[in-house]
Amino acid sequence: xxxxxADRLMDACARKGTPICVGLDPVYERLxxxxxxxxxxxxxxxxxxxxxxxxxxxxxxKHVAVIKPQSACFERYGWRGVRxxxxxxxxxxxxxxxxxxxxxxxxxxxxxxxxxxGLLTDGPAQAADALTVNSYLGADGLNPFLKAAAAQGKxxxxxxxxxxxxxxxxxxxxxxxxxxxxxxxxxxxAQAGAGQVGRSGYSLLGAVVGATKPADAARLRELMPQQxxxxxxxxAQGGKADDVKACFNKDGRGAIITASRSILYAxxxxxxxxxxxxxxxxxxxxxxxxxxxxxxx
Numbered sequence: 001x002x003x004x005x006a007d008r009l010m011d012a013c014a015r016k017g018t019p020i021c022v023g024l025d026p027v028y029e030r031l032x033x034x035x036x037x038x039x040x041x042x043x044x045x046x047x048x049x050x051x052x053x054x055x056x057x058x059x060x061x062k063h064v065a066v067i068k069p070q071s072a073c074f075e076r077y078g079w080r081g082v083r084x085x086x087x088x089x090x091x092x093x094x095x096x097x098x099x100x101x102x103x104x105x106x107x108x109x110x111x112x113x114x115x116x117x118g119l120l121t122d123g124p125a126q127a128a129d130a131l132t133v134n135s136y137l138g139a140d141g142l143n144p145f146l147k148a149a150a151a152q153g154k155x156x157x158x159x160x161x162x163x164x165x166x167x168x169x170x171x172x173x174x175x176x177x178x179x180x181x182x183x184x185x186x187x188x189x190a191q192a193g194a195g196q197v198g199r200s201g202y203s204l205l206g207a208v209v210g211a212t213k214p215a216d217a218a219r220l221r222e223l224m225p226q227q228x229x230x231x232x233x234x235x236a237q238g239g240k241a242d243d244v245k246a247c248f249n250k251d252g253r254g255a256i257i258t259a260s261r262s263i264l265y266a267x268x269x270x271x272x273x274x275x276x277x278x279x280x281x282x283x284x285x286x287x288x289x290x291x292x293x294x295x296x297x
Contacts, residue, residue: 004153004198004199005129005130005149005153005155005204006155006198006203006204006228007200007202008098008129009155009202009228009256010200010202010228010253011200012066012096012098013065013256016063016064016065018063018064018065018287018291019065019248019253019290020066020257020259020287020290021067021256021257021258022060022064022066022067022258022259022260022263022283023067023070023102023258023260023261023263023264024053024056024068024069024070024073024092024260025073025260025261025264026052026053026070026073026074026264027073028048028049030268031048031052035048042077042078042080043080045077046077046080046081049073049074049077049081050084050087050088053084053088054088054091055279056276057092057095057097058095058276059277059280059283060263060279060280060283061095061096061097063284063287064283064287065098066256066258067092067097067098067099068099068101068102068230068258068260069099069101069102069128071085074088085101089101089127089128093128098129099129099130100130100131100132100155100157100230101128101130101131101132102132103115103119103131103132103133104132104159105119105132105134105145106133106135106136106137106141107141108137108140109140109144112137112140112141112142112144113144116144116145116149117148119131120148120149120152120154121148121151121152128154129154130149130154130155130157130206131149131157132156132157132158132208132230133145133157133158134158134159135158135159135160135185135188135189136170139188139192142158143192146196146204146205149204149205150196150204155204155206156204156205157206157208157228157230158189158207159207159208160182160189160207160220160224161208161209161210161216161217162208162232163210163211163212164210167210180216182216182220183219186207186223186224187223189205189207189224190223190225190227193205193226197226200253202226202227202254203226203227203228205227206228207224207227207229207230208229208230208232209229209231209247210232210233211231211233211243211244211247212233212243213233214244214246217246218246221246221249221254227254228254229247229256230258231244231255231258232258232260234258234262244257244290244293245293248294257286257290259286262286263279263283264279266278267279
């Protein structure tokens, strides 16, 4: 684990021949009927979600390098969910996947120290390779995560331009110098991560830039040349392959494109009993679509 996170990430993507990531956001109500059962107890729901997550890992592991479990989908079930998250992180890493835990933590400095210890050093999901964090509390909220990530050989992805429509109300605001708030945050991230660059040319501190914000992507890529961009919003949220092209550097590296619902629940439309095959087919289709865009770069 002590090798540089960005180096491991770039190497893994090169081996799998793709920069895509499958988001693991399990929702009990959308599980295949064969797994859901009657859902009569929290314990039964956690067991069903566990079976689903393990099936997804089996379906996608040979096609992608990265998987991103959404912590909230597990935490809602209390200690059983947290324990399952730990198990899924470990099983994904055993399958050869880079694991980004989507926790989006962030707080004032002392609280961030506890979050960083719990999620990057001592806690139940500490086996993950990277963590998403909220950068909008500023450098003092981010620094404890940076310190812990560097010590553990792990990575971070800090929110810069999010894929949700409501983010525009804050992130698009113009400052007195003409920059948007998101551009100002991008500058802070570039500076904060400058001392943590590996042989790949990328920092252990990456940035989240939504696929649904293509108009901003090119500028943010320019402002953060050493940040790996984690790009959510592909698929169910409306992001297309052409929208994410600007997130990559000229050599076709530097971005990880992530999709969750469009892959996890591909068996719903059209309805099919072989849900694992549907998940795998959706993953392969996304891999091909993104690959075609990169080939035209």
